[in-house]
Amino acid sequence: MNANSFTKIMSLKSNKELEIILKEKNDYNQEAIQAVVWEMEVRNLIQKTDDLYKDTFKESDAIQPVEKAIDHNEHLSREMLLPHLYSKRAIQGFTLFFSTIFGVLLLMQNLKEMNKPVARNQVLFFGIAYTTISAILLNYLPKMFFVTLLFNMIGYAILSEFFWNKNLGNKLAYQKKEIWKPLIISFAVMLLLLLLQFLPQILGV
Secondary structure (H helix, E strand, O other), rough: OOOOHHHHHHHHOOOOHHHHHHHHHHEEEEHHHHHHHHHHHHHHOOOOOHHHHHHHHOOOOHOOOOOOOOOOOOOOOHHHHHOOOOOOOHHHHHHHHHOOHHHHHHHHHHHHOOOOOOHHHHHHHHHHHHHHHHHHHHHOOOOOOOHHHHHHHHHHHHHHHHHHHOOOOOOOOOOOOOOOOHHHHHHHHHHHHHHHHHHHHHHHH
């Protein structure tokens, strides 16, 4: 009999629950879906010639980010669900538009979600060190937007190509996490910094 780490969980589910999971296969990791198919085969609910069976394994959905929301059924194991992570594109946007430290914070959230405390601390150390070094060097370089952008691009390249690929993998299956909350916080922080910078002028000091 075929079995994996999710076989026992799936054996306790009703036929209807199994059908729902299979239809919403993009929300679950491939091992969980395989366990569903095996269980449905045991119950004679599905055959290898069925269209639903073919559709389940003809696509490489598991390596693509998924944007649709998940109904968190209390009976489902958390391990079955794809993790909610900020995408590389989100980290890129925050890093280039704001600064490297903002991208660092998003990647740290991803590493926290994936339970990687050591890697999370490494990213934090890198963020502090890189931001400090960048600030020092920018004082001696021409005050140009392109120079600042270049530093941010280098920071993103390190976050993405080194820390992400090393700790999360280049083909990680995940669901895209909404960026509205960190975006609002980031704008608020930038506005506060601008206010503090120009506050003496505003007050006429």
